[in-house]
Amino acid sequence: MRRTHDETKPAWKTTEFIAYVVVVLGVLIASLVVDGNGNGDNGAGGDFFRADRAWLYVVMLTIGYLVSRGLAKSGSRSTHN
Template sequence: MHRGEETKPAWKTTELAVYLLSVIGVLIASNAVGDGAGNNGGDYFAADKAWWYITLLTIGYLVSRGLAKAGSRTRDDDPRVNN
């Protein structure tokens, strides 16, 4: 009987794609919002706030991968594992 690896490799998951698109979206939004100089305001979406959201996204991604590896098995053949 062939036992599969615990989970798919990270690059084969939709979580990775969603994570990367979310990070890119946060960076674009932070850059596009502007500094609010014309409205006597400050930077509404400063870099420190953008990196805070990226940190939260990273923690969420790591937790989701940890939960995925918590006991599920895949029947996917990974050429790096099967010789």
């Protein structure tokens, strides 16, 4: 029986993909939940987390995820039959 090799296992089977999805959802939910009207209780005009800042963080997370996948592909192998 001959085994074939991929560079890595599929991305959706990795823990870093699950962590990426959870953190992206957390950033987007936080941007929805935080009050953008400046009516916070801290006396400094309130907390705000605008959508443009949230999407910037999502882009940075995506770049980090892509770099981590590139590093994973450069050094490991997965086998399947």
